[in-house]
Amino acid sequence: xxxxxxxDLHTHSTASDGTLGPAELVRAAAHAGxxxxxxxDHDTTAGWAAAVAALPxxxxxxxxxxxxxxxxxxxxxxxxxxxxxxxxxTEPELVAELARVRRAREERxxxxxxxxxxxxxxxxxSEILAGAxxxxxxxxxxxxxxxxxxxxxxxxxxxxPDWLGERYRLPKDDIDVFRAVALVRAAGGVPVFAHPRxxxxxRIVPDELIGQLADAGLVGLExxxxxxxxxxxxxxxxxxAELGLLVTGSSDFHxxxxxxxxxxHTTGSEAYERIVALARGxxxxxSG
Ligand code: AMP
Ligand code: ZN
Ligand code: FE
Ligand code: FE
Numbered sequence: 585x586x587x588x589x590x591x592d593l594h595t596h597s598t599a600s601d602g603t604l605g606p607a608e609l610v611r612a613a614a615h616a617g618x619x620x621x622x623x624x625d626h627d628t629t630a631g632w633a634a635a636v637a638a639l640p641x642x643x644x645x646x647x648x649x650x651x652x653x654x655x656x657x658x659x660x661x662x663x664x665x666x667x668x669x670x671x672x673x674t675e676p677e678l679v680a681e682l683a684r685v686r687r688a689r690e691e692r693x694x695x696x697x698x699x700x701x702x703x704x705x706x707x708x709x710s711e712i713l714a715g716a717x718x719x720x721x722x723x724x725x726x727x728x729x730x731x732x733x734x735x736x737x738x739x740x741x742x743x744x745p746d747w748l749g750e751r752y753r754l755p756k757d758d759i760d761v762f763r764a765v766a767l768v769r770a771a772g773g774v775p776v777f778a779h780p781r782x783x784x785x786x787r788i789v790p791d792e793l794i795g796q797l798a799d800a801g802l803v804g805l806e807x808x809x810x811x812x813x814x815x816x817x818x819x820x821x822x823x824x825a826e827l828g829l830l831v832t833g834s835s836d837f838h839x840x841x842x843x844x845x846x847x848x849h850t851t852g853s854e855a856y857e858r859i860v861a862l863a864r865g866x867x868x869x870x871s872g
Pocket of ligand 1: 626723739740743752838842
């Protein structure tokens with residue numbers, strides 16, 4: 585019997601809020617024994633080229649992104665994440681939308697810093713921007729500044745209710761999730777709903793919305809994710825089966841910004857092959 589392929593379809597590099605550069609990330613993926621890794625930085629494709637250039641033999645790279653979306657069906661709107669695989673990174677409408685969201689993230693980050701400063705907390709926006717080093721700015725970069733200032737001990741603590749999880753939490757101007765699904769499909773990509781039942785992170789959307797997204801072109805649901813309990817994973821699997829969606833599992837690796845390890849959860853070969861077969865934007869990359 586052959587050994588099943590190890591496929592991790594959700595990771596972050598320094599192109600967003602991970603702590604390994606894209607080149608280091610693909611090397612670490614090979615080291616972790618993965619056969620396939622997807623690079624899915626928040627709202628950017630900026631890490632793709634460096635990951636391709638550094639791809640070790642035996643590892644296949646799926647180029648992707650994790651789009652910051654919002655469902656406007658309730659008030660206030662619910663934020664959610666859409667993984668997008670193998671889309672054309674030059675499709676103008678999608679490129680413009682990603683650039684807009686990255687700017688919105690910077691505006692939100694700066695407003696959060698002003699709230700912190702108004703309470704006498706000594707963090708600076710220029711220092712946080714420098715920490716992001718040109719990558720998509722996210723709350724983990726603000727968390728890192730809080731750690732450097734000795735105000736919290738860990739990223740997890742920084743995401744608690746006294747800090748970025750509630751007291752200093754501000755919404756950002758995300759992409760309407762139906763528009764995101766349409767844009768990804770129009771760019772030849774394959775959209776998969778990231779951690780759809782991660783209730784411990786905040787509000788989640790109802791199953792009815794996921795049904796509507798499936799009708800609109802959503803292809804899959806991420807079931808095995810560290811933010812899902814066993815019951816939540818089972819719920820996602822059942823819903824996917826009902827809706828004819830594929831199911832993925834992945835680490836959502838962020839380097840030292842999170843404790844999860846590469847390959848902590850993986851995707852089955854059948855789901856992976858369906859994603860590749862549906863994609864029309866760019867191809868998986870394997871080094872010779
Ligand atoms: P943002 O994209 O700026 O809203 O920040 C959310 C990012 O922070 C996501 O990529 C999460 O992976 C990460 N995150 C959310 N909650 C936590 C947490 N409790 N601990 C560590 N990272 C978190
Ligand atoms: Zn992140
Ligand atoms: Fe996410
Ligand atoms: Fe993620």
